[in-house]
Structure formats: structure tokens, C-alpha cells
Amino acid sequence: MARDFTSVGVTGLGTMGAGIVEVFARGGLRVVATEVDDAALERGRGVLARSTARAVAKGRLEQxxxxxxxxxxxxxxDLAGLAGCDLVVEAVPERPALKHELFRRLDDVVAPGAVLATxxxxxxxxxxxxxxxxxxxxVGMHFFNPAPVQRLVEVVTTVVTDDEVRDSVRALAERLGKTPVVVGDRAGxxxxxxxxxxxxxxVAMLESGRATRDDIDTAARVGLGYPMGPLALLDLIGLDTAEAILTTMYEQGRDRLHAPSxxxxxxxxxxxLGRKTGRGFFVYPPPGSGGGDTTAPDAGGPAAGVREVGRVVVVATGDDDSAAAVDDRLGAWVDDLAAVGVDVDRVTVGNSGDGDARLAEADVVLVDVPAGDSGSALVATVTSTLTDGTVVALTGAGADGSLAGLAAATGRPADVVGLQPVTPVASAPLVEVVVGLDTSESTVATTRALCERxxxxxxxxxxxxGRLVEALLVPYLCDALRMVQDGYASAxxxxxxxxxxCGLPRGPVQALDELGLDVALDAARRLHSETGEPGHAPPPLLTQLVAAGRxxxxxxxxVRRHP
Known part of the structure; x- marks a missing residue:
């Protein structure tokens, strides 16, 4: 039977600890809040006062x-003030020796039946x-920051945690209006x-030069619909905090992908360290300076080397099925190009000389490359008729992951770029501009300017x-599916x-089902083949679900059944 907690203690009154105090007090509980000295105590009192004042000002709390x-x-x-508490939650800094010493002291303070939570x-x-x-x-009682706002509480059990303790803490979280999830004691x-x-x-993608800071964050916000990009979020969390968490995860799990880069x-x-020091991945203005948000890319003026685009030719192979598929995939591009005043034409390779003439007049040719071995011959045929400086934008299944070979087949690799609309997990018009070994800055700038137009x-x-979006998304989805596969957590x-x-618009299992398990499996296999990292290998459950046609x-x- 779950206990009825009436008096709780919180020790450690930083931002998180003070937030937990607010959660308990809002829930009608008597709270004893402790700190190591008067200065820290007053800081914690101030955090609580400012938080409730903001809530009153926003109409979320009556005075x-x-x-x-x-x-x-x-x-x-005085830690002895916790003696009468039914539950004490520890929220001191993440240093094992500090926590161990505190819990030993709490043993001597609280009643034998009191629950201790970290x-x-x-x-x-x-x-x-x-x-x-x-x-x-x-037991673990892990709140998420800011505790008064975020609904999740992870109730973390060990192999010796009493069932009544687990059930009582879960019931308390529900009573406080939170959404508890009970999990075992695993890193993170x-x-x-x-x-x-x-x-x-x-961070590893940025370090390897796969994409810029701004493009990585834009891909997450626009392509995945996340409220913040990962690098801006790290700055908000604090890079020292992130490094400490990743180090702990690596030490416990020995997954090299969890080691801090x-x-x-x-x-x-x-x-x-991020926002708190004014600089991390981004640079931030001092508080109260009125400076702009430096986490947003600077729009600036036109990029250098942008060529004028007045005519685009869309190219398909010479069979009716291919042309129909191109219309299905690229019809929106054709319509949008025409809407902004660009002259658009379609050419099927193998047409008469009239087709060759139309290619020669193009500023950009958009080539839908079919899967298989015919891509190099197709692009070689197309580019043989082009004038110097024409941008060759390759899209379609045949262009994914093979840009270097296709660019070499053209004899003009500086003009060749990949152009891949992102499979929408978020309903957003994101396009990945894929650069090859020799793609010129002018080609990239012209292609990006056309997309933005x-x-x-x-x-x-x-x-x-995986380019950018899939490379960000698919390892995360596979990590989530492994938790389900291993029985650690339900979907x-x-x-x-x-x-x-974490404030994401959808959970990873939902995102996986929406993306397509076959799409995720293909991306995971390519990532694993390219990197050799065991952590990038697709989980067996993913392979089995795809084999079953799910x-x-x-x-x-x-992963789920859908009506």
C-alpha cells in the first residue's frame, strides 16, 4: 500500500533543488529545505521567490x-531539521563522494521508515x-529542469528497492500532477x-566537419521539429554539465558513442561553458545588454558567388515510369519554380536534339538519378550538352551516398551538388544540399539561394x-528501440x-513508425558500414520488424499497431 507523504525535505537548493521545493509546496506538502550555509540558503530562497513571482506575473499562480x-x-x-520528514530528496551537485556522505548522514537523522530519494x-x-x-x-526521483514546468519524473529503482517505496514515490509524483515513469538503474x-x-x-558531427554549427541546429529545428538545435541546447544545459553526464554514461556503459568528444x-x-559564461558553441551578449540572439544564423546579404537562375531543366530517364515518378517526387519543385518566375522545362534523356538544346540553355539542371548502376551514364549524357557554369543538382535514390562517383562521371565535379528533400518527420520544407569532394562554393551558394527563393x-x-537529418535522427531512434528490445522500458x-x-514534439518510437522502419534500417546499416562503430549497428528488433513487413x-x- 502506498504511503501518504505529508512532510518532505529537500537538501541542496540550486536551480533544480529550489524547483523541487516549489513542486512539493504547490502540491500542498510541508517542505523543509536545507543548504550547507546561510549564503547558499538565501540563494535557494531567492530562486524560489523569483520563480513564484514569474508565475504570478504570467497568471499561472494567484498571489x-x-x-x-x-x-x-x-x-x-541544520540537517537535523529533516528528522520529521516522511521523504527526503537530495539535489546536491553530481559528485559521488558528496552524495554518499550526505546519505550516510541522513541515515542518522531521519526516522527508520522515511524514504530517501536522489x-x-x-x-x-x-x-x-x-x-x-x-x-x-x-530510490531515484529524477525531476527535469525546470521542475515546476516539466511533467516527467523518472522513478529509478535498484535491485533492493522496496516495492512499497517505489509505489509510494510513483503515487506521490502523480499526486503532484507529474507523469512518472518507473525504470531500472541504468546510466542516464x-x-x-x-x-x-x-x-x-x-557535437561529433560538428567536429568531423560534416556540417556547420548553424546547419546542424537548423536541421534539428526545421527538419525534426525540435524546439532547439542540439548545440544551442547544450549551451543552455551547460557544457560542463553535459561533459560530466556523458563521462558518467561512458564509464558505466562503455559505449564509445557516449564518450565526450x-x-x-x-x-x-x-x-x-555555454550561456552561463557567455560563450559555448555560440556567443551570447552579457545579461541586460539588449544584444540579439546569437543562436540564430545571421541572414546577412546575398552569399558570394551566387549565380542568377532564370531557367531550370528537370531531367528524367527515358521510360514512362521514370517520368511519372519524377513528376510525383519533383512536381512541387516545378510548380514552385514557375511561381517565382523561373522558366522550367522537362527533358527525358533520349529525346531529339531539341532536348539537347534545352539542356544547353539551363542555368540549373535537376537530374533525378534512378537507383542502380545507370546513374553515371545518365549524368554523363546530360552534362555533355551543358554550357560552362551550369549547376548540376542530383537528386533521387541513385544520388544518395554516391555523389563522388557521379560527379567524376560528369567531368565537371565543381558544378555538381546533391539536392535531397528531407523525408518529413516534421512538416517542414527542408532541403539538404550535399557537397562532393570538389563542389565549388559558388555551386553551393547558388543552390542554397535557389532553395530559399x-x-x-x-x-x-x-x-x-545519412547526410544530416537522418544521421542526427536514426542513431537516437535506434537507441530508443534498444531500450524496448532489452525490456528496459516500454515503447x-x-x-x-x-x-x-525533454519537450520534444513526439517520442522516438512514434517518430520511428512515422519515418518508416525500413528507412531507418537502411540508414543505420549505411552509418554502421561507414563508421564501423558497434553502436551504429541496427538493433536486431529493427531488422526483425522490417523482415515481418511491419x-x-x-x-x-x-513498433506499434496503427488503426
């Missing part, structure tokens, strides 16, 4: 409710529990394991497996954690 909330909180520097985001709850005389009463739990795996991968470590060593957001990426719990804890929403069944 009378705020006054009553503050009346339920007792502040003290808000750790990545440390082992088991290690913390065994520092006490009664590890069965220790659900939320941080998935989030920081994704964030660490984004050298770039992240160097930024931390240089003191560039059509109302599409363009990002530039090297010709790597519903994984999606709940990422929506309610491809996601379009077939009515994927």
Missing part, C-alpha cells in the same frame, strides 16, 4: 496561492543506496541516456551516410519520457 506556498516551506542550514541525473542509484544502512528505502535512465546520446552525436572537452577546459530552408552537408514509457521530460504507419503496424 494568495504563492503566499500560501511560501508559508509551507521552512529553510534551515535526484541524480546520471549517477548510479545503487552506489548511492549502498552507502546507507538501509538501501531498500533509497531513459531521458538523459537518449538525450545526451543525441547531443554528443551532434574532444571538442566538447576542449571547450570546457577553455571555460566556454522557393521558400525552402537549405542546409549543407558533406556526402556522408509508451520511452515516448512519454522524451515528450514530457514498416510503421504506412503499413498499419510498426
Amino acid at each position: 494568495a496561492e504563492a503566499d500560501a506556498l511560501h508559508g509551507r516551506v521552512t529553510f534551515t542550514t 535526484n541524480t541525473s546520471s549517477l548510479s542509484v545503487t552506489d548511492i543506496a549502498v552507502a546507507t544502512a538501509h538501501p531498500e528505502r533509497v 535512465f531513459i531521458g538523459n541516456a537518449l538525450l545526451f546520446g543525441y547531443l554528443g552525436h551532434a 574532444p571538442l566538447l572537452t576542449e571547450l570546457v577546459a577553455a571555460g566556454h 522557393l521558400g525552402r530552408t537549405a542546409v549543407t552537408t558533406r556526402d556522408r551516410a 509508451d514509457d520511452v515516448d512519454t519520457a522524451m515528450r514530457n521530460g 514498416l510503421g504507419t504506412r503499413t498499419g503496424e510498426g
Whole structure:
């Protein structure tokens, strides 16, 4: 039977600890809030006061409710003040020795039946529990920042946590209006394991030169519909915090993809910790300076080397099926080009000399390259009739992952670029501009300018497996599916954690079903083949679901069944 907690304690009153105090006090509980000294205590009191004042100003809390909330909180520097609490939540800095010592002291303060909870985001709850005389009463109660706003609470159990303790803490979270998810003691739990795996991968992509800082963040915001790009989010979290969490995850799980990248470590060593120091991946104006948001790309003026585009020719191979497929894939491009005053024509390779003449007059040729071995012959035929400086934009299945060979076949690789509309996980007009070994800056600038003229957001990426959006997304989706496959969490719990804890518009299992399991499997195989990283290998469950024909929403069944 779940316990009815009436008095709780919180020790450690930083931003997170003070937020947890607010959550409990809003829920009608008496709260004892402790810190190590008067200065830290007053800082915590100030965090709580500012948070409730903002809530009142925004109409989310009545002044009378705020006054009553503050009346339920007792502040003290004496740990003995926690003696009468039914539950104590620890929210001190993420240092194992500090937490172990605190829990040993709490053993001597609280009643034998009191529950001890840690808000750790990545440390082992088991290690913390065994520092006490009664590890069965220790549980993880991981809130997400800002605690008064984010709905998720991860209730983390160890192999010795009492079932009644687990059920009581879960019931308390529900009573407070939170959405609890019960998980085992694994590095990062659900939320941080998935989030920081994704964030660490984004840093590695930047470090490897796959794409620029701005294009990586734009791909996540526009292509995936995420509220922030991964690099801006890291700056908000704090690069030192991120490095510490990734280090803990790597030490516990030994997955090399969780090890902090050298770039992240160097930024931390240089003191560039993100927003709190004014510089991380982005540079931030001092508080109160009125400076602009430097996390947004600078639109600026026209890029250097942009060529004028007045005529575009769309090229298909010479069979009716191919032409129909091109119309299906590229019809919107044709319509949009015409709408902005660009002269558009369609050419089927193998036409009369009239077709050759039309190609020779193009500023841009958009070639739909079919899958298979015929791509090189197609682009060689097309480009043999072009004038110097014509941009050759290759799209379609045959252009994905083979740009270098196709560009070489043209004899003019500086003019060749890949152009891949992103399969929409978010309903957004994002286009990946793929650069080859010799693609010129002018070719890239002209292609991006044309995309933006059509109302599409363009990002530039090297010709790597998964390009940019899939390379960001698919490893994260596979990590989530592994949790389901291994029985660590259900599909519903994984999606709940990422929506309610990380503020994402959809959970990874939902995103996987919407993307298509076959699409994800193909991308994962290409990433694994290119990198050789065991962590990029597709999980067996993904392979099995695809083999069974369960491809996601379009077939009515994927990881979940869809009506």
C-alpha cells in the first residue's frame, strides 16, 4: 500500500533543488529545505521567490496561492531539521563522494521508515543506496529542469528497492500532477541516456566537419521539429554539465558513442561553458545588454558567388515510369519554380536534339538519378550538352551516398551538388544540399539561394551516410528501440519520457513508425558500414520488424499497431 507523504525535505537548493521545493509546496506538502550555509540558503530562497513571482506575473499562480506556498516551506542550514520528514530528496551537485556522505548522514537523522530519494541525473542509484544502512528505502526521483514546468519524473529503482517505496514515490509524483515513469538503474535512465546520446552525436558531427554549427541546429529545428538545435541546447544545459553526464554514461556503459568528444572537452577546459559564461558553441551578449540572439544564423546579404537562375531543366530517364515518378517526387519543385518566375522545362534523356538544346540553355539542371548502376551514364549524357557554369543538382535514390562517383562521371565535379528533400518527420520544407569532394562554393551558394527563393530552408552537408537529418535522427531512434528490445522500458514509457521530460514534439518510437522502419534500417546499416562503430549497428528488433513487413504507419503496424 502506498504511503501518504505529508512532510518532505529537500537538501541542496540550486536551480533544480529550489524547483523541487516549489513542486512539493504547490502540491500542498510541508517542505523543509536545507543548504550547507546561510549564503547558499538565501540563494535557494531567492530562486524560489523569483520563480513564484514569474508565475504570478504570467497568471499561472494567484498571489494568495504563492503566499500560501511560501508559508509551507521552512529553510534551515541544520540537517537535523529533516528528522520529521516522511521523504527526503537530495539535489546536491553530481559528485559521488558528496552524495554518499550526505546519505550516510541522513541515515542518522531521519526516522527508520522515511524514504530517501536522489535526484541524480546520471549517477548510479545503487552506489548511492549502498552507502546507507538501509538501501531498500533509497530510490531515484529524477525531476527535469525546470521542475515546476516539466511533467516527467523518472522513478529509478535498484535491485533492493522496496516495492512499497517505489509505489509510494510513483503515487506521490502523480499526486503532484507529474507523469512518472518507473525504470531500472541504468546510466542516464531513459531521458538523459537518449538525450545526451543525441547531443554528443551532434557535437561529433560538428567536429568531423560534416556540417556547420548553424546547419546542424537548423536541421534539428526545421527538419525534426525540435524546439532547439542540439548545440544551442547544450549551451543552455551547460557544457560542463553535459561533459560530466556523458563521462558518467561512458564509464558505466562503455559505449564509445557516449564518450565526450574532444571538442566538447576542449571547450570546457577553455571555460566556454555555454550561456552561463557567455560563450559555448555560440556567443551570447552579457545579461541586460539588449544584444540579439546569437543562436540564430545571421541572414546577412546575398552569399558570394551566387549565380542568377532564370531557367531550370528537370531531367528524367527515358521510360514512362521514370517520368511519372519524377513528376510525383519533383512536381512541387516545378510548380514552385514557375511561381517565382523561373522558366522550367522537362527533358527525358533520349529525346531529339531539341532536348539537347534545352539542356544547353539551363542555368540549373535537376537530374533525378534512378537507383542502380545507370546513374553515371545518365549524368554523363546530360552534362555533355551543358554550357560552362551550369549547376548540376542530383537528386533521387541513385544520388544518395554516391555523389563522388557521379560527379567524376560528369567531368565537371565543381558544378555538381546533391539536392535531397528531407523525408518529413516534421512538416517542414527542408532541403539538404550535399557537397562532393570538389563542389565549388559558388555551386553551393547558388543552390542554397535557389532553395530559399522557393521558400525552402537549405542546409549543407558533406556526402556522408545519412547526410544530416537522418544521421542526427536514426542513431537516437535506434537507441530508443534498444531500450524496448532489452525490456528496459516500454515503447509508451520511452515516448512519454522524451515528450514530457525533454519537450520534444513526439517520442522516438512514434517518430520511428512515422519515418518508416525500413528507412531507418537502411540508414543505420549505411552509418554502421561507414563508421564501423558497434553502436551504429541496427538493433536486431529493427531488422526483425522490417523482415515481418511491419514498416510503421504506412503499413498499419510498426513498433506499434496503427488503426
